Amino acid sequence: MIIVLHVTIALAGIAFTTVTFFIPSVAKLRIASGLLVATLASGTYLTWSSHSRLLEACMMGLLYTAGVSYGIYAAQRKLTAVSVREK
Numbered sequence: 001m002i003i004v005l006h007v008t009i010a011l012a013g014i015a016f017t018t019v020t021f022f023i024p025s026v027a028k029l030r031i032a033s034g035l036l037v038a039t040l041a042s043g044t045y046l047t048w049s050s051h052s053r054l055l056e057a058c059m060m061g062l063l064y065t066a067g068v069s070y071g072i073y074a075a076q077r078k079l080t081a082v083s084v085r086e087k
Helices: 002-022 028-048 054-086
Strands: none
Touching: 002 028, 002 054, 028 054
């Protein structure tokens, strides 16, 4: 059951980060960050509880974390640029 929740949170994180990149806001950045943290937490739990291969799990987790983190970073930069232009 936890694996379904983990995959759902991860896919929601990717989708929401994509939306946040195109239409950034502070609230969306917080939600995207929360989904990233929830995915990492559930992935850590799955890895420890199932005694799975750590290398494979960590490689996929690192790729996911890098991709979503870059999306959040880029959205934050876009939001900052828009707010500077409005002043």
